[in-house]
Amino acid sequence: MPPKSAARNPPEERLVNLVVALMATEQGLTKDAILSSVSGYREQTEAGAKKDALEKMFERDKENLRGLGVPIETIGDRLDPEDLREARYRVPTAEYELPDDIEFSPAELALLNLAGGVWSESSMSSEARSGLRKIRALGIEVEDPIIGYSPRISVRERAFPELQQAIEQSRVVTFPYLKPGDEAARARRIQPLALVEYEARWHVYGIDLDAHAERTFLLSRITGDVTPTRATFDPALREGAGERARAGLDELAERQHALVEVNPGSEAALRLKRRARPAPQGILVPYVDVHELADELASYGPEVRVVSPGALRDQVVARLRATVATHGGAA
Amino acid sequence: MTARRPLIATDRAAIMLQLVPYLLGKGEVSIVEAAEEFDVSPAQMREMVEKLTVIGLPGDGGYWQMPNELFDIDWDLLAEQDRIVITNSVGLERSPKLTAREAAALLAGLQLARTIPGVGDSEIFAGLLAKLARGASAAPADVIVASGPVDEARSVVAAAVRDGLAVSFTYKATDAAPTTRTVDPVKIQIASGQWYLQGWCHLRRAMRTFHLERVSDIRLTDIPISHGGEPVPGWFEDGTDDVVVRVRFPESVAPLLGDYLDRAEVETTDSVSIATMRVADEVSLRRLAARRGGDVEILEPAGARRAAAEWAAAGLAQYR
Numbered sequence: 001m002p003p004k005s006a007a008r009n010p011p012e013e014r015l016v017n018l019v020v021a022l023m024a025t026e027q028g029l030t031k032d033a034i035l036s037s038v039s040g041y042r043e044q045t046e047a048g049a050k051k052d053a054l055e056k057m058f059e060r061d062k063e064n065l066r067g068l069g070v071p072i073e074t075i076g077d078r079l080d081p082e083d084l085r086e087a088r089y090r091v092p093t094a095e096y097e098l099p100d101d102i103e104f105s106p107a108e109l110a111l112l113n114l115a116g117g118v119w120s121e122s123s124m125s126s127e128a129r130s131g132l133r134k135i136r137a138l139g140i141e142v143e144d145p146i147i148g149y150s151p152r153i154s155v156r157e158r159a160f161p162e163l164q165q166a167i168e169q170s171r172v173v174t175f176p177y178l179k180p181g182d183e184a185a186r187a188r189r190i191q192p193l194a195l196v197e198y199e200a201r202w203h204v205y206g207i208d209l210d211a212h213a214e215r216t217f218l219l220s221r222i223t224g225d226v227t228p229t230r231a232t233f234d235p236a237l238r239e240g241a242g243e244r245a246r247a248g249l250d251e252l253a254e255r256q257h258a259l260v261e262v263n264p265g266s267e268a269a270l271r272l273k274r275r276a277r278p279a280p281q282g283i284l285v286p287y288v289d290v291h292e293l294a295d296e297l298a299s300y301g302p303e304v305r306v307v308s309p310g311a312l313r314d315q316v317v318a319r320l321r322a323t324v325a326t327h328g329g330a331a
Numbered sequence: 332m333t334a335r336r337p338l339i340a341t342d343r344a345a346i347m348l349q350l351v352p353y354l355l356g357k358g359e360v361s362i363v364e365a366a367e368e369f370d371v372s373p374a375q376m377r378e379m380v381e382k383l384t385v386i387g388l389p390g391d392g393g394y395w396q397m398p399n400e401l402f403d404i405d406w407d408l409l410a411e412q413d414r415i416v417i418t419n420s421v422g423l424e425r426s427p428k429l430t431a432r433e434a435a436a437l438l439a440g441l442q443l444a445r446t447i448p449g450v451g452d453s454e455i456f457a458g459l460l461a462k463l464a465r466g467a468s469a470a471p472a473d474v475i476v477a478s479g480p481v482d483e484a485r486s487v488v489a490a491a492v493r494d495g496l497a498v499s500f501t502y503k504a505t506d507a508a509p510t511t512r513t514v515d516p517v518k519i520q521i522a523s524g525q526w527y528l529q530g531w532c533h534l535r536r537a538m539r540t541f542h543l544e545r546v547s548d549i550r551l552t553d554i555p556i557s558h559g560g561e562p563v564p565g566w567f568e569d570g571t572d573d574v575v576v577r578v579r580f581p582e583s584v585a586p587l588l589g590d591y592l593d594r595a596e597v598e599t600t601d602s603v604s605i606a607t608m609r610v611a612d613e614v615s616l617r618r619l620a621a622r623r624g625g626d627v628e629i630l631e632p633a634g635a636r637r638a639a640a641e642w643a644a645a646g647l648a649q650y651r
Contacts, residue, residue: 012343013385019348020422021389029389037389064341068348069430069468097425098466108459111451115440124436126370130349131433133368134426135466137352146450148492151443151521153476156586167472168431194473200523220586235470242473249477267505267618270545274482299622302645317650322625323643327636 014040015061019070019091028075028088031058062089071095104135106143114146118153123161155202157219160195162226163204167192170238172209172231176224177217180291185223190215191233193241198249199288205245207237216245218289253286258293259307260285268303271296282307294319338375346371347379347386351402351423354380354415362413373413380404380415387421428468435471438463443521446478448489478524484543487551488528491516495556497533500549502541506614510534514541515556523589531558538562574613577630579605584626591619605630617642 017039021029035041035054044054062072073095075088104112116132119125159175166173173192176185190206197203202219261282262269276283287293294315297304301320306313338346346369353368354360366376387401403419429437438460445456464471484500491498499513515531517538526543538558582602585592595608610616613635620627620639629636 009385010343010382011340012347013382015340015344016347016386016423017389020386023422024388033389039385039387039389042389065344068341068345069428069433070348071468095468096427098428100425102462102466104459104462107451108455108462111441111444111455111459112437114444114450115437118440118443119436124432124439127430127432128436128440129370130345131429131437133349133353134429134433136368137349137356137426139356146444148516149444149447149450149519149521151440151447153439153443154522156589164432164435164472164474168469194475196473196475196477197524198477200525223583238470238473242475245473246475246477270503274544295622295624298624298643298646299618300646301617301621301642302649304646305649313650317647319624320621320643320647323621323623324640324647326625326628327620327640327643 009040009043011040011061014038015065018061019065019096022072022089022091023093023096025090028073028090030086030088031055034058034089098134098138104138104140106140109135109140110142110144110146113142114149114151118151120152120154122155124153124155153197157202157222159204159219159222159226160202162228163192163195163219166226166228167194167238169228170232170235172229172233173226174229175222175226178221178223180221188217189229190217191237193238194245196242196245196249198246199292201292203245203249205241205248207233214244214248216248218292249288252288256287256290257284258287258297258309258312259283260297261305261307262300263303266300266303268297268300271300272304290315298323338371343379347383348423348427350379350383351417351420352426354417355420355424359408359414359416362409362415365415377409377413380409383417429463429466431467431469431471434463434467435474438471439474439476442476443478446481447519447521448481448486449493484546484549485526487549488516488519488526488543491551492519494551497552497554497556498528498549499552500541500546503545503547505545505618506612512541513552513554514539515558517556517558531556574610574632574635575607576610576613576616576632576635577605577607578616578620578627579603579630580623580627584623587623588619588627614638614642621646 018034021034021038035045035051035058041054041058066072071091073090073092075090076083112132112135116128119128163173170191172189174187174189177188178185189209190204191209192204192206194205195202196205196216203216204219205214205216207213208215259279259282260272262272272285273283276285278284285293290312294312297306297312297316298319306316350365350369353365362373362376362380365380366373369376371379383402384404385401399419400421401419402417402421405416405418408414408416441456441459444450487498497513497515499511501509502512503509511534513533514528515533516528517531518529520527520529520540528541528543528546529538530541531537532539580588580603582599582604585597585604591608592606595606597604597606613632616629616635617639620629621643629639
């Protein structure tokens, strides 16, 4: 067979050839074997490319493939695991492929199709679609699609993907966090454990390394970049973290109540009464964050009056006063 | 379909790894259908399928690969009918595991789907969670979507969608008197934990969107729906937004304005943004202005600006 052009093949061909080669080997291939036999490297080796340049290319390819979820195993010297000169590489089929015994029923696929469509305009949308494709390729057909519903999750905060990646890698991050009422943002250092949408706001739950305690932060108050550090933590901390975070927020709402009076028949009455309990003088509204509740109550203007707590009342008054001032009225 | 971004080499590699199991599962498929499935153009799909035929097992001892060691396709079928069939495969036959991120995206979506009455049962959800966990190549980050409880309005609306019957209820729009409506349900939008019923309103004789928090006294009628095929309006586009307003705010506040800005034109200079948008009536923005406590300033029309000042002043007067 005549040799094809020795010019560089497109990198995606090399990447896919590498996966095929590493999956086809049981005992693994050495770097030398890869560089001299796998298409994409072989042509360049034969064309006289420098070996250390090719080795660097192989390292980059390995990282890129791992980023795609391809499990590349390194089998080192049994006597000296640090010595990678004779290391062999392989992709264990069982870790690469969807397990044989995983099958999805048409009803399950219908649900997954609905679930995969919830992400609006974010990178999560293409992740969901890609995951669905892998499942659909198992050859299941939806018999009764679920129609009539269009559930949506939106993520507007830039911090979301950065935090998600840090959680996946169990990596400590820092970010500037502006607490309402503070003059300037303060740097926080946390072990991020879970992302939680609660009352339509995104939170990150984690361990604050300076406060030495679990904390929940609102993504909307992260004012700058989320910076990954070199420090990692035990992934076991992540187990059940999402449920713990949600339970913590539920418990907070259970404990904190605002006593407010509402005008009957008003917007405030309509929106607040659904989640409030009646009280002798007004209604008791549960809340998790005093600033967020103050925002909402201020929007109701004269329809609601805060009785207690005092901190909430002060915050509502401050918002109303600032609104009057900004719009040219006398306060 | 989402806008196509340029594909980099790793994107193309990821697609090619998924393409083999997809094509084998399909048996034979048109270029157009495969392109749609993978969100790429037909030309990109054709290029990737052609490239597949240079993928194969490594040559033995430095020799070129034999044809049976490479993927192959039916070239005539591709050339003449734009259809793809894999005729020789050398691996990659079963779908790869999901990445942690792909699993997280589906798991979060399932949490939301689970809140819909009558869609799946807890057994099917538990089974799916276990399968996705086992089918992921690494532990996904916990992404939790907490939703409010299923109330009566949600149950009734879900039953109406399922049975194809109209619902009737009392509706209280912001700053408007309550009205009684009979609605043919067409679609239920779920966003930010809230349910919105879109359907044909018998009173207005048009498609309308109803926020379920504003619905009371809801009941299922025995009237079969008659306008189920009408096109669904876009988010809140009821054709009644005819007041143009301009608002000014610090750029950093933009994420807090959410849906408002989806419909706005925004210009930003020196970290200060000015948004121009259409709203239903001039007083509707006073609530937004008061919520943001001075961060959002209504510039015009003058009536809207005045309404915001009066609204906040009336609120303030209660604390004197």
